[in-house]
Amino acid sequence: MQSSSDVPAPAADSTVISLMQAALDQSASGIIVCEAVRDNRRGIQAARVVLVNRRAEQYLGLSRSELIGQTGDSILVTATSSDLWPNVYKAIETGEPNRYDVFLSIRRSEVAAWFDMCIEPVGDGERVVVSLADITEIRNAKQALMGESILFKALSSTVPEMGVIVTDYFKKILTASGLLPDLLSNTNPDELVGGLLENFVLPEFRQDWRNYLGTALRGEAHFFSDHWAGWRSEVYVGPVYNDVGAVVMILVVFRNVTEQYRQQQALIQSNMALEQSNRSLEQFAYVASHDLQEPLRKIKSFGDLLRTNYGDAIGEEGIGLIQRMQSASERMSTLIQSLLAYARLSSEQRSPSVVHLEDLFNELISDLSVAIQERNGVVRLKPPLPIIPGDEQQLRQLFQNLLTNALKFVPSDRTPIITIGARVVEGPKVPHVAAAADAIYAEVDIQDNGIGIDKENYDKIFGLFNRLHGRKQYEGSGIGLATTKKVVENHKGAITIDSQLDKGTTFHVYLPMKGEGDTIEA
Structure with a gap:
């Protein structure tokens, strides 16, 4: 009696074979049933195909009629393992299953693919079922x-x-x-x-x-x-x-990024400490300026009383001393006022407004007309000048300081000539500013024919109380250009210098033309 696991012999009932074939054709794996071909000594010479399903035909690229009755060696051209058919023979002889990956190349169909191959002995030990799963993509x-x-x-x-x-x-x-x-x-x-x-x-x-x-x-x-x-x-x-x-x-x-994070945190702490120090210094300057103004006013007032009520008693020499005292107090008052103005640049904030630079310079030239006439100066304004966002009061202070210096620092035997112009520049071309690629800046140039500045002093002149000349030569508090730079920084701009001794100086002021909604420190 034949077991249910046996593959039917060719003489079996055709109905059973048809049913088995139909069942095998539904399998997702390719199935090939092989039987041993033995020599006279019962040694296995080959394995002959006796049954295949539809998926095996698809895998191998050969029809059922091209496979049935053929030996494996006549079907396969190459295999990655020389143990391919010996393993089939071994499974027939020992009854032990085997499984491995193999690359098969088919001579007639030119199919070449990787398969997961399982070999399972069945029946009387003369046949094996070889199942194939295409694993080429995997x-x-x-x-x-x-x-x-x-x-x-x-x-x-x-x-x-x-x-x-x-x-x-x-x-x-x-x-x-x-x-x-x-x-x-x-x-x-x-x-x-x-x-x-x-x-x-x-x-x-x-x-x-x-x-x-x-x-x-x-x-x-x-x-x-x-x-x-x-x-x-x-x-x-x-x-x-x-x-x-x-x-x-x-x-x-x-x-x-542990080390970078530590460095960043240290930098943040350092900047916070610096900002706090600056705020404390500015607050001190603001308070001190107010407190110092009152005694200076009293010095001037008492000096006026001495001159009026006791002028005859103290004589001309005494009056001269009082005048020198009052002159010194006025200079101190001017210095304190300048220091107070500088402190205010960082103590308050205002939203930017639209500033027409051409109108602003015309107003400044009018305000300075007396000083210009006293020096027989010439101011040349080259329109058009751009419109920018900013704090108009601060910008007025900035450009007034530069114009005043352009008039002041000119030899007495030379007619001051000041030229004011502007142009639009791309943000990446602005020096000392990390500007966005699409940023646009106004470059305002103020050129004079004055005494010039030595290159070694370019950075020094923007410091507080830094004076390059004695008070007898040129009056001033030493705060004007420090204020100028502070205004430029408040507007997120830049200021640079080109100068030649005894030939003149040009200040280049760069101010952003595109507002980003930021407030301007006042």
């Missing part, structure tokens, strides 16, 4: 994954302070290399390969990382900063796609 994907893994490993080993983990679609680690954080229970890259990534994540962070990995498999990337046990890292978790756009891997990159 095999190619593995090769691609291996290549990508090697690339990522090389990348992490050459970039300092960086670690890389690559997992397959099922979150199993394919490769790990570089510097890995204490987020993981094991930071030895070699000991991570083959395990599930989420299993190595510390328990308190595991759920978050399940979410990161899950969204990466859905095609979404995460880039974030985090810290664990003193380690601060920038982290990327994202998908890796194959040629058809399917997610096949997850890429995780750690970049250790």
